Amino acid sequence: MTHNQTSAIVESPARWIRSRNRWTIFEILFWIATLAPLYFFPAYLNLASQVAITALFALSVDLVLGYAGIITLGHAMFFGLGAFTAGILSSRYGWGEPISGLLLGGMVAALAGYVTSFLIVRVQHLALIMVTLGLGLLTFELANSLRWLTGGTDGLTGISTWKIFGYFRFDLWGYTSYAYSLAVLFLGFLICRLVVSSSFGLALRGIRENVQRMPAIGSDYKWHLRKVYTISAAIAGIAGALLTQTTNTVTLEVLSFQRSADVVVMLILGGTGRLYGAIIGAVIFLVAKDQLAGINPQYWFLWIGILLMAVVLFMPKGILGGLSRLIRRED
Amino acid sequence: MVLSTQSLCKKFGSLEVARDISINLPAGARYALIGPNGAGKTTFINLVTGQLKPDSGRILLDGQDITRTGTADRVRKGLTRTFQINRLFPELTPLESVTLAVCEREGVSANFWRGLSAHRDAIEEGFAILSRLGLADVATRPTRQLAYGQQRLVEIALALATKPKVLLLDEPAAGVPKDESAMLFKVVANLPEDIAVLFIEHDMEIVFSFATQVIVLVGGAVLLQAGPDEVKEDPRVREVYLGSAHV
Amino acid sequence: MINNIVIVLFDGFAFGMLLFVLSVGLTVTLGLMNFINLAHGAFGMVGGYVTVMLMRQYGVPFLLTLPLAFLGAALVSVVLERIFFRRLYRSGELNQVLFTIGLVFVAAAGATYFFGTGQQPIVLPSWLRGSVELFGIRFGVYRMFLIAVSLAITAVLFFTLERTRFGAKIRASVDNQKVAQALGLNVERIFAITFALGSGLAGLGGALAVEIVGLDPSFGFHFLVYVLIVVSVGGLGSIAGSFLGAALLGIGDVAGKYLVPELGSFLIYLLLVAILLVKPTGLLGKR
Numbered sequence: 001m002t003h004n005q006t007s008a009i010v011e012s013p014a015r016w017i018r019s020r021n022r023w024t025i026f027e028i029l030f031w032i033a034t035l036a037p038l039y040f041f042p043a044y045l046n047l048a049s050q051v052a053i054t055a056l057f058a059l060s061v062d063l064v065l066g067y068a069g070i071i072t073l074g075h076a077m078f079f080g081l082g083a084f085t086a087g088i089l090s091s092r093y094g095w096g097e098p099i100s101g102l103l104l105g106g107m108v109a110a111l112a113g114y115v116t117s118f119l120i121v122r123v124q125h126l127a128l129i130m131v132t133l134g135l136g137l138l139t140f141e142l143a144n145s146l147r148w149l150t151g152g153t154d155g156l157t158g159i160s161t162w163k164i165f166g167y168f169r170f171d172l173w174g175y176t177s178y179a180y181s182l183a184v185l186f187l188g189f190l191i192c193r194l195v196v197s198s199s200f201g202l203a204l205r206g207i208r209e210n211v212q213r214m215p216a217i218g219s220d221y222k223w224h225l226r227k228v229y230t231i232s233a234a235i236a237g238i239a240g241a242l243l244t245q246t247t248n249t250v251t252l253e254v255l256s257f258q259r260s261a262d263v264v265v266m267l268i269l270g271g272t273g274r275l276y277g278a279i280i281g282a283v284i285f286l287v288a289k290d291q292l293a294g295i296n297p298q299y300w301f302l303w304i305g306i307l308l309m310a311v312v313l314f315m316p317k318g319i320l321g322g323l324s325r326l327i328r329r330e331d
Numbered sequence: 332m333v334l335s336t337q338s339l340c341k342k343f344g345s346l347e348v349a350r351d352i353s354i355n356l357p358a359g360a361r362y363a364l365i366g367p368n369g370a371g372k373t374t375f376i377n378l379v380t381g382q383l384k385p386d387s388g389r390i391l392l393d394g395q396d397i398t399r400t401g402t403a404d405r406v407r408k409g410l411t412r413t414f415q416i417n418r419l420f421p422e423l424t425p426l427e428s429v430t431l432a433v434c435e436r437e438g439v440s441a442n443f444w445r446g447l448s449a450h451r452d453a454i455e456e457g458f459a460i461l462s463r464l465g466l467a468d469v470a471t472r473p474t475r476q477l478a479y480g481q482q483r484l485v486e487i488a489l490a491l492a493t494k495p496k497v498l499l500l501d502e503p504a505a506g507v508p509k510d511e512s513a514m515l516f517k518v519v520a521n522l523p524e525d526i527a528v529l530f531i532e533h534d535m536e537i538v539f540s541f542a543t544q545v546i547v548l549v550g551g552a553v554l555l556q557a558g559p560d561e562v563k564e565d566p567r568v569r570e571v572y573l574g575s576a577h578v
Numbered sequence: 579m580i581n582n583i584v585i586v587l588f589d590g591f592a593f594g595m596l597l598f599v600l601s602v603g604l605t606v607t608l609g610l611m612n613f614i615n616l617a618h619g620a621f622g623m624v625g626g627y628v629t630v631m632l633m634r635q636y637g638v639p640f641l642l643t644l645p646l647a648f649l650g651a652a653l654v655s656v657v658l659e660r661i662f663f664r665r666l667y668r669s670g671e672l673n674q675v676l677f678t679i680g681l682v683f684v685a686a687a688g689a690t691y692f693f694g695t696g697q698q699p700i701v702l703p704s705w706l707r708g709s710v711e712l713f714g715i716r717f718g719v720y721r722m723f724l725i726a727v728s729l730a731i732t733a734v735l736f737f738t739l740e741r742t743r744f745g746a747k748i749r750a751s752v753d754n755q756k757v758a759q760a761l762g763l764n765v766e767r768i769f770a771i772t773f774a775l776g777s778g779l780a781g782l783g784g785a786l787a788v789e790i791v792g793l794d795p796s797f798g799f800h801f802l803v804y805v806l807i808v809v810s811v812g813g814l815g816s817i818a819g820s821f822l823g824a825a826l827l828g829i830g831d832v833a834g835k836y837l838v839p840e841l842g843s844f845l846i847y848l849l850l851v852a853i854l855l856v857k858p859t860g861l862l863g864k865r
Contacts, residue, residue, distance in 0.1 A: 013426060013458040016471060018448035071672050119855055126614060127858040131809040134851040137803065138749060141844035199434040199450055200443035202423075206431050209420035216380070216418070217407035217432040218493050219440065227441065257803075261679065268676055301690075305683025312677040313665065 021197040025100060029277070034182055038175065045174035050288035052181035053242045056188045058267050058278035060235035065264065067271030068228050071129050073260050074136025075236055080107040080143065080255030082237025085109075087156040087250035088149060089189055094221055096162040101185065102241045109237020110230050118255065133257070137207055140255040155251030170246070170282045177246040185279075188235050189190075195231060204228055208273070265304065269311055271318025277278035280320055332391075333527045334410065339378055339388035341551075348374045348383065350552040358396075360527040361520070363542035366537075367571060371551040372531045373415060380412045381405050392497065407436065409496035413486040415505050415531075421475035425485050427464055428474060429457035432492035454496060454523050460488050464518055480511045487518065498522070500530035504537070516541050525550045539563060544549045547571070581715050586833050587846035592721035594828020595728030596790060599806040600783030602735065602820050603776020608711040609752045609815020611667055616678040617658075618780055619805050620685040621651040627689065630697050630698045640703055644785055651781020652774040652828025659773050664766070682798045689777050720789055727786065731779070733790035735817055750774055752815045807850050813863020822861055 009012040037048040057079050064070045082105030089104060116135055120289070123131050143150045150156065150267075163169045171175045195201055207221050208215055214221040244250050253259065270281025293300040315322040334356040348371045349533040356362060364372050377383040379390055381402035390398045392410050400408070420428045423577060434440040435451040448454070461470045464484045469477055474485060483503060490498055504512030522528060529546075532538050538545060539559040547554040548563060549571050555562065562568055566576050604618040625647035632638040632646060658681070666674050706723055709716040739745035751758040751765050759765050784797065793802075807827055812819030827846065834845040853861065 013470070014448050014451040015455045017426070017430075017454055018446070021446060021448065042545060065672075071675070073675075075771055088433045089766045097859065119851070122855055123858045126608070126856045127815070127860075129614075129671070130806060131851055131854050133803070133806070134847045134854070135439050138844060138847040138851065141847060143376060145840050149732055194446070195443045196442045198452070199431075199445070199447050202431050202434065202447055203440040206420050206428070209422055210418055211406070213414075213418040213420065213489075215402040215408060216412060216414070217435055217489055218403050218411075219431075219435045220403050224441070227443070230655060265676070265679075268672070299687065301683045302687035305680040305685075305687060308676050308680030308683065309662070312669075312673045312680070313662075316669070316673060 002264075014025070024124065027276075031186065033041065034186075039179060041211060042173060045115060045178045047286065047290055049174060049181045049246050051283055052178065052185045053239050053246070054263070054266070054286055055279040055282035056181075056185045056239040056242065058270070059185075059188055059192050059275060060215045060232040060239065061263050061267050062278040063192060063195065063204075063228055063235070065267060066274070067201065067204040067208060067212070068225055070132075070225065070229070071264075072130035072132040073257070073264065074130055074139075075232075075263060076133070076255050076257070076259035077136045077139040078113055078233040078236035079240035079243075079259065080139065080265075080282045081109045081112050082106060082240030083152055083244045083250050083254040084156070084240075085237070086241035087159050090159040090161065090244075091156045096160050098161050098164050098180070098245050101161070101245060102238050105241025105244075106234040106238040109240070110234035113230040113233020113236075114226070116121060116139075116233075117229040119202040120229055121222040121225045133260075136255070136257060136260050140252060140257070143252055143255055150252070151250075154251060157249065159250070161245040161248060174246075174286070181242055181246060188240075189275065189279070192235070195228075196275065200227070201267075205273075213244065242315055256295050262320065263310060268318055269307065271320035271322075274320055275319040277318050277320045281318070284319070305309045332356060333360075333393055334379070334529075335391045336379060337389040339375070339385045339390070341374065341378060341383060341385050346349070348551045349378060350550070352378075352388070352548075352551075352553055354546055354553065354556065356527045356529055358496070358527055359524050360529065360544065361542055362529045362546060363525075363538045364529055364531045364543045364548060365454075365533070365538055365555075366548035370548045372548055373501055374551070375548065376412055376501055376531070379499065380410060381427040406493050406495075408432050409494065411490045411493045411497070413490045413501055413503060415501040417482050417486060419482060419485055419489070422473055424471050425461055425474055425477070425488065426454070426457055426470040428485065429460055429488050429492045430454050432489050433457050436493050446567035457492060460491050464488050464491075475555050480507050480515070483507055483515060486519065493554070495526055497527045497529070500528065502531050502533070504532065504534070509534070512537065580837075581670075584715055585717075586836050587829060588717060589721060590829030590832035591825060592605075592718075592724045593790065593832055594825040595725050596783060596787055597804055597808050597828055598821055598824035599612035599728050599731055599786065600801060601779055601808040601824060602817060603779045604805055605751060605778050605812060605815060605817060605820040606748065606752070607769070607773050608809060610748070610765075612814075613824065614671055614674045614678070615619050615663070615669055616675055616802055616806075617681040617685065617798065618777070619801040619848070620682050621655055621780040622784030622787065622801055623685060623689060623779040623795075623797040624654050625651045625776030625778075625795070626793040626797060627693060627698070627784075629785035629788060630700055630782065630793060631693075633700055633861070639698070640706070644782060647785035648778040648782045651784070652778030656770070656774045659770055663773075664770075685798050686795040689797075693795070695795060698788065700788050704787060724786060724790075731782075732817075732821060739817065744768075744771075792813065807846070809860075811853050811860055813860025814853060816862040819860055819862030 271277030812823030
């Protein structure tokens with residue numbers, strides 16, 4: 001194998017690089033399969049929308065955690081900012097146009113991401129985890145105290161989302177919600193895929209692999225980190241706004257530590273640094289939660305706890321990482 | 332002079348690790364920096380490249396004062412180093428690693444909306460550097476899988492990708508068996524002529540066959556700078572080496 | 579006004595001392611092994627349940643349950659350390675964080691299974707209840723007891739660390755593990771013992787906390803944030819730093835909630851972020 005490969009590279013190393021980012025048949029099948037709930041499981045469309053939204057959120061975390069190596073326990077901050085932006089827009093100002101709501105939610109989150117990124121790049125290790133955690137908790141408390149704006153513990157009510165493109169009405173069964181969420185997820189995925197397969201994505205992987213080397217090859221890596229943090233915040237904000245628009249409610253839960261922790265858990269579960277790990281992790285996590293928590297919420301904690309410990313001990317690269325090692329397609 | 336230091340001083344507490352170091356590196360230099368363990372050789376490189384800040388003194392690159400410039404900026408201005416202990420990107424392939432360095436140099440690594448393969452020139456330049464160092468065969472394997480000697484070459488390849496005017500090699504052959512280290516230094520000798528090279532090396536045979544000038548550092552200060560033959564004969568150098576280096 | 583300030587300082591300091599007992603073990607183990615143990619609060623929960631169950635089921639006096647809470651938590655921690663944690667010392671921060679969070683989940687589920695989700699109140703002996711009046715200010719007796727116990731523990735800790743052979747070994751290992759190992763110290767064993775003692779202290783803290791903050795299966799989560807703040811603000815491996823951090827956090831928390839209740843814990847988190855940005859290694863941390 002190596003010999004053929006070598007001669008192919010000698011002819012065109014650029015082509016070899018491109019071949020590594022080509023769409024595979026598995027990917028195409030995967031995205032076709034995401035349409036299944038619309039036709040085969042209409043009873044689960046609401047769950048499917050939740051999964052799509054959470055997967056988008058998990059993708060945003062994969063950018064910073066899986067690619068740039070920033071461990072964050074406070075990313076719900078950006079999800080929540082997006083969710084509240086869309087909610088406030090509709091409930092306080094009566095503007096329920098979905099696409100602009102998404103974009104505005106993303107922009108507000110991106111702004112917060114840009115500002116906080118200056119803090120994030122200053123610290124490492126435990127201090128980094130604590131700063132992300134602290135910022136997340138801070139935002140939660142702030143939202144809690146700004147009752148006039150956020151509704152406090154009651155959350156926002158009276159949100160209504162207009163038809164998408166003035167044409168697709170949000171229906172009771174959730175067809176529109178799922179199609180909309182899936183479409184946004186797919187677009188978000190395309191953006192993430194573009195980002196990680198660009199030269200910028202290569203620089204991020206360099207940071208993850210050996211941040212100390214980066215200045216020695218002339219890299220202003222802190223600027224890279226700030227940028228990916230901002231991009232990630234924007235995507236998380238869009239995911240949050242999407243949740244508001246498809247459920248027509250926002251509560252403080254969108255900003256909670258639980259949400260920050262859950263998203264990291266699903267990402268680890270699926271496997272970091274490979275985008276699809278974020279999506280698979282969200283699917284498994286939320287479907288399992290739906291099934292198990294129905295029986296008894298406390299058992300859910302037990303299962304997720306055991307699952308986490310098992311993944312760390314036996315599958316440090318997550319489910320996708322474990323699978324790919326089994327199939328020996330990579331690594 | 333492409334690189335000059337003027338009276339560099341650095342103390343760690345009461346320990347003087349650099350004392351009044353002034354050296355000049357002309358374009359195309361092949362200089363060796365030698366001295367017993369603890370003489371401050373790596374510290375000197377850290378000072379020049381900006382990992383450490385000098386207490387006093389100046390560093391000039393092409394006549395421009397870079398004493399307060401950050402490490403990454405110095406690299407972009409053409410002052411690059413390698414490390415005594417590999418600092419590579421284990422999961423990236425050499426091709427990706429070197430391409431990354433080229434992209435950083437060209438300022439395209441901030442571009443996140445075009446695929447990496449669109450930067451064809453950068454990739455091909457990266458591959459050319461690897462080929463020149465005999466790494467074409469392993470260019471697409473994860474770096475961590477490479478033999479140690481090959482990894483030492485990737486260190487150099489990464490540095491070359493920054494298009495340095497001055498290249499500081501911190502024991503490029505550290506940990507490499509003797510027969511391989513000669514090969515490694517052939518690579519160093521064949522580096523483009525316009526690059527000024529300063530290398531740290533313990534093997535005197537290699538030092539005397541590859542260096543045109545030798546700088547001897549003892550106790551954080553320059554003891555002597557001269558041609559290889561002169562250094563070989565200098566009684567002070569002999570004493571330093573026979574007296575303490577072989578402990 | 580003065581009275582109120584004194585009372586806030588007093589209550590805050592008492593709460594801070596509680597936090598100190600809960601978190602000091604984590605400070606030392608983090609400094610020693612760089613092992614991020616988010617399950618530390620769960621050991622506190624173990625201690626809490628030991629006390630509650632002993633008092634309620636067997637009528638054991640409160641004071642006597644305290645050493646047993648210490649032992650119970652220490653014992654559980656030793657078992658877990660031997661089976662799981664030692665395998666994670668060399669893996670990355672993320673794995674440690676995730677594994678120990680998983681453990682907190684399991685602990686919460688286990689507590690629910692055995693004890694239910696409800697609060698577990700205890701009835702203190704009469705001499706610990708009520709308050710005494712000094713200079714016209716009423717001080718809670720239990721809080722005074724808390725402060726006394728914590729200061730005693732602090733004194734014992736300082737004495738152990740500064741004056742005993744074992745303390746010297748711990749300090750050497752925190753300062754430089756490689757050198758300590760080269761000097762023939764069995765760092766792993768030192769760590770195992772320290773880990774057990776630290777977890778035991780968390781158990782004791784959990785037992786002491788029942789009266790102040792209550793006890794339910796979410797205890798491990800609830801205190802995790804407080805404990806982490808104490809440790810990161812104080813500085814890894816620094817007991818004095820933890821003491822300072824805990825006192826600051828306790829007073830800040832009580833004062834904040836008393837003076838500007840509408841902001842909740844906002845000020846605390848603001849302080850946390852600000853301190854870490856100025857001093858990423860904590861107030862008294864070296865690394």
